[in-house]
Amino acid sequence: MLKLRDVSKKFNSLMVLKKINLDIRTGETIGIYGPNGSGKSTLLKILSGFTKPSCGKVFINDRDITEMPAEKRAELGIAYAFQIPRPFERLTVFENIYTTSLLRSDPEEAAIKTEELLYQFELSDVSDSIAANLSQGEMKLLEICRSVATQPDFLLLDEPFAALDKENARVIRRKIRMLRSMDMGIVITAHRSRILEGLVDRIMKIEYGILNRE
Amino acid sequence: MNPEVEEKITPLRIYRKTISSKKRKFAFELLSLIVILSAIILTGNFFLIWLTSLALIYSSLTLSWAFMEDMGGRTSLGHTIPFGLSAYLSAILLILTKRPESVLFSWIAAGMVSAIIFYILSRIDRVGFVFITFIVGASAWLISPLILLKVNGELIGGEEGFSIFTISLERIYIISSTFMILLFAFFSLFSLNYRSLVFKAMRDDEKAARASGIKIDRLKLYISIISCIPASISGGLYALLFSHVSPDSFSIHIAIFPFIASVFSRDESLSGRIVGSFILVFISNYMNSLLPESYLLLYAAILILSPRIVRMRFFRMEILGG
Amino acid sequence: MAVSFISVISSTIFLSIFAVAVSLNFRIARFLNLSHGSIYALGGYISFFTFSLHFNAFLGFLTSAVFSFITGAILFLLVKKIGKNLLEATIISLGFGIGLEEILRLTNRTGYYLIIGENVIPTDLRENLNFLIFLLVFFFLLAIYRSQTGIKLKFIEEDSTLAEIYGVNTEKYALLCTGFTSSIIASLGFINSTSQAIFPAIGWSPLISGILIAAFASIFRTTGFLHYLRISAVALVYSLILSFII
Numbered sequence: 001m002l003k004l005r006d007v008s009k010k011f012n013s014l015m016v017l018k019k020i021n022l023d024i025r026t027g028e029t030i031g032i033y034g035p036n037g038s039g040k041s042t043l044l045k046i047l048s049g050f051t052k053p054s055c056g057k058v059f060i061n062d063r064d065i066t067e068m069p070a071e072k073r074a075e076l077g078i079a080y081a082f083q084i085p086r087p088f089e090r091l092t093v094f095e096n097i098y099t100t101s102l103l104r105s106d107p108e109e110a111a112i113k114t115e116e117l118l119y120q121f122e123l124s125d126v127s128d129s130i131a132a133n134l135s136q137g138e139m140k141l142l143e144i145c146r147s148v149a150t151q152p153d154f155l156l157l158d159e160p161f162a163a164l165d166k167e168n169a170r171v172i173r174r175k176i177r178m179l180r181s182m183d184m185g186i187v188i189t190a191h192r193s194r195i196l197e198g199l200v201d202r203i204m205k206i207e208y209g210i211l212n213r214e
Numbered sequence: 215m216n217p218e219v220e221e222k223i224t225p226l227r228i229y230r231k232t233i234s235s236k237k238r239k240f241a242f243e244l245l246s247l248i249v250i251l252s253a254i255i256l257t258g259n260f261f262l263i264w265l266t267s268l269a270l271i272y273s274s275l276t277l278s279w280a281f282m283e284d285m286g287g288r289t290s291l292g293h294t295i296p297f298g299l300s301a302y303l304s305a306i307l308l309i310l311t312k313r314p315e316s317v318l319f320s321w322i323a324a325g326m327v328s329a330i331i332f333y334i335l336s337r338i339d340r341v342g343f344v345f346i347t348f349i350v351g352a353s354a355w356l357i358s359p360l361i362l363l364k365v366n367g368e369l370i371g372g373e374e375g376f377s378i379f380t381i382s383l384e385r386i387y388i389i390s391s392t393f394m395i396l397l398f399a400f401f402s403l404f405s406l407n408y409r410s411l412v413f414k415a416m417r418d419d420e421k422a423a424r425a426s427g428i429k430i431d432r433l434k435l436y437i438s439i440i441s442c443i444p445a446s447i448s449g450g451l452y453a454l455l456f457s458h459v460s461p462d463s464f465s466i467h468i469a470i471f472p473f474i475a476s477v478f479s480r481d482e483s484l485s486g487r488i489v490g491s492f493i494l495v496f497i498s499n500y501m502n503s504l505l506p507e508s509y510l511l512l513y514a515a516i517l518i519l520s521p522r523i524v525r526m527r528f529f530r531m532e533i534l535g536g
Numbered sequence: 537m538a539v540s541f542i543s544v545i546s547s548t549i550f551l552s553i554f555a556v557a558v559s560l561n562f563r564i565a566r567f568l569n570l571s572h573g574s575i576y577a578l579g580g581y582i583s584f585f586t587f588s589l590h591f592n593a594f595l596g597f598l599t600s601a602v603f604s605f606i607t608g609a610i611l612f613l614l615v616k617k618i619g620k621n622l623l624e625a626t627i628i629s630l631g632f633g634i635g636l637e638e639i640l641r642l643t644n645r646t647g648y649y650l651i652i653g654e655n656v657i658p659t660d661l662r663e664n665l666n667f668l669i670f671l672l673v674f675f676f677l678l679a680i681y682r683s684q685t686g687i688k689l690k691f692i693e694e695d696s697t698l699a700e701i702y703g704v705n706t707e708k709y710a711l712l713c714t715g716f717t718s719s720i721i722a723s724l725g726f727i728n729s730t731s732q733a734i735f736p737a738i739g740w741s742p743l744i745s746g747i748l749i750a751a752f753a754s755i756f757r758t759t760g761f762l763h764y765l766r767i768s769a770v771a772l773v774y775s776l777i778l779s780f781i782i
Binding site: 230345348349352353355467494508510513514517519520521 | 555568570614618620622623624626627628630631632633634635637638639641642740741745747748
């Protein structure tokens with residue numbers, strides 16, 4: 001289980017998160033929505049290790065990981081997909097996924113897993129394209145696919161529907177549904193609750209840094 | 215389309231095919247390099263061999279620099295630190311110990327010291343890294359005239375530098391060509407190996423690499439060591455070629471040489487960088503014969519136009535798909 | 537002790553001016569101008585010709601200031617045309633500096649080191665002139681930062697893109713700044729090269745010191761006139777350290 005206990009975050013004098021408590025279980029999908037600046041991304045960054053909380057603790061299976069950097073948390077099974085996709089730009093799509101798979105498996109196994117993931121995420125047709133040349137929708141898919149390649153127990157998706165047209169949003173929605181069957185804890189953030197409906201087990205609202213159950 | 219044929223074209227097959235074709239290209243380049251370098255020594259032309267030795271040393275420096283650029287995404291304007299440090303240390307140790315084998319120690323020592331400096335500097339962001347390496351390299355250039363040695367009651371060094379023993383040109387040529395070929399082979403094979411992918415991932419995006427679980431601090435240390443030691447050996451060979459070491463080993467024109475030699479070459483093309491280094495050395499020599507040191511004007515022009523050239527290169531890459 | 541104190545003060549004044557120019561260029565024109573070293577040499581060469589050919593010293597000084605202003609402006613136009621970001625602009629300035637240095641060397645082939653034959657500017661006068669430039673630069677900056685223009689400059693220093701969105705003509709200020717800082721540096725070169733051998737790479741040493749001082753001063757993260765005062769304080773510490781080492 002991934003847990004936040006009394007986590008607060010302050011940027012200069014601005015309190016972005018206030019005493020957040022959250023439990024995320026494997027196999028459970030949580031949706032968090034709120035307006036711009038409400039603290040959604042900061043919350044995910046604290047879970048992934050890219051930002052340290054000003055106070056409070058982060059636990060994974062009762063182990064305190066508050067001070068642990070992002071790369072070590074990724075090893076422990078916490079994957080983070082950025083809101084604005086950050087592909088390895090000069091590598092091909094195949095290499096993007098293969099690189100991440102290699103960190104968990106031997107080269108042969110990683111290659112097979114990479115191929116499977118590319119089919120699952122409908123990226124096999126562009127597998128030899130340079131990542132920088134992909135469309136916005138393809139980049140989002142690649143971003144999520146690469147996070148999944150780390151074989152996580154917890155997947156944090158930071159606004160996966162942001163800046164996407166309806167068609168691409170539909171594709172991402174389909175892929176998230178597919179991920180739900182993979183027995184991992186998923187946290188999805190969004191601007192509005194409507195987009196999360198039918199996709200998550202529970203929805204929470206974040207406003208002025210306070211997390212409320214719907 | 216025949217379903218059997220369609221089934222065979224999988225992402226994994228495409229990837230393996232690309233790697234195989236790159237390996238064939240590398241084998242061809244390596245063979246061409248060996249043939250050309252063998253032909254040059256067979257000509258027996260002293261000046262050509264000397265100039266090629268110089269080009270080989272500069273190419274080795276460029277390749278070491280390129281490793282940092284291609285694997286770490288870091289542009290260094292301070293590779294004169296391992297280059298000059300090794301040249302100076304070799305000269306000083308040779309003068310003090312009079313033992314030729316001391317140069318090997320100085321190459322490794324200078325390489326390791328520089329690797330530590332670069333590792334510390336690599337904690338700064340990428341733009342800052344360019345500035346700080348330039349400043350550290352230029353500072354070394356300005357400080358180097360202060361290096362003095364007292365030998366037999368006589369002060370040597372300073373602006374004049376140190377003179378060391380002479381070794382035969384053929385020997386230097388063979389050492390520098392073997393070294394450059396080995397370097398080219400190692401870097402090329404490393405780049406084609408799956409292990410290089412984590413480095414390239416870090417090069418493209420450090421934050422995304424961390425999110426994938428890549429330990430970037432460790433990779434930065436490897437890059438600093440792998441890039442600095444060959445640069446240090448190049449510096450040592452440079453000192454042996456001229457039988458002399460002066461503050462010029464740290465000069466700005468050596469600091470910017472790898473950058474300029476790489477401006478025209480395709481992305482990650484090591485052979486392109488070797489060709490770039492050779493062209494620069496030969497053109498510089500030709501321009502020197504017309505007007506001493508006028509080649510620096512060429513360097514200046516390339517530096518000024520470099521952003522545009524690099525952009526054109528990337529534009530071509532996008533249009534032509536690599 | 538007294539001599540050492542005076543040399544620390546004169547070094548502080550000299551390095552303060554250099555670092556202020558480097559910092560001003562970085563903050564307003566948004567690139568590290570690595571051609572400042574060559575522009576310093578340009579001032580030195582103009583000084584050499586002024587005194588060797590017995591021209592009017594004031595006119596020579598003025599020529600140096602105007603000529604370097606134009607040189608700085610040309611650099612800015614190149615940067616604007618070719619460079620798209622801080623790094624590219626800095627590399628262009630490095631190329632421009634090396635080019636300028638080589639032009640100076642190739643057009644003055646009588647010797648690598650040029651020496652102005654006599655003590656044309658006595659040490660006291662030279663130090664007073666440096667101090668005068670120091671005062672002029674700081675009074676000018678104080679006046680500017682207290683005016684309406686100063687608000688715009690502070691805006692550019694804090695966020696150049698936002699300043700542009702709000703209608704500040706950032707390019708105009710960047711052009712003027714590149715020219716102005718080049719003028720200051722060339723003036724320093726004109727005055728101070730009378731005491732030393734002149735050669736194309738003469739400006740690298742003060743440039744590196746200037747960059748280091750400006751970089752240390754930027755740690756305080758202040759903007760406006762206060763930042764430039766901090767540069768002087770850092771220059772004093774830097775000069776003190778140097779006087780102990782050398």
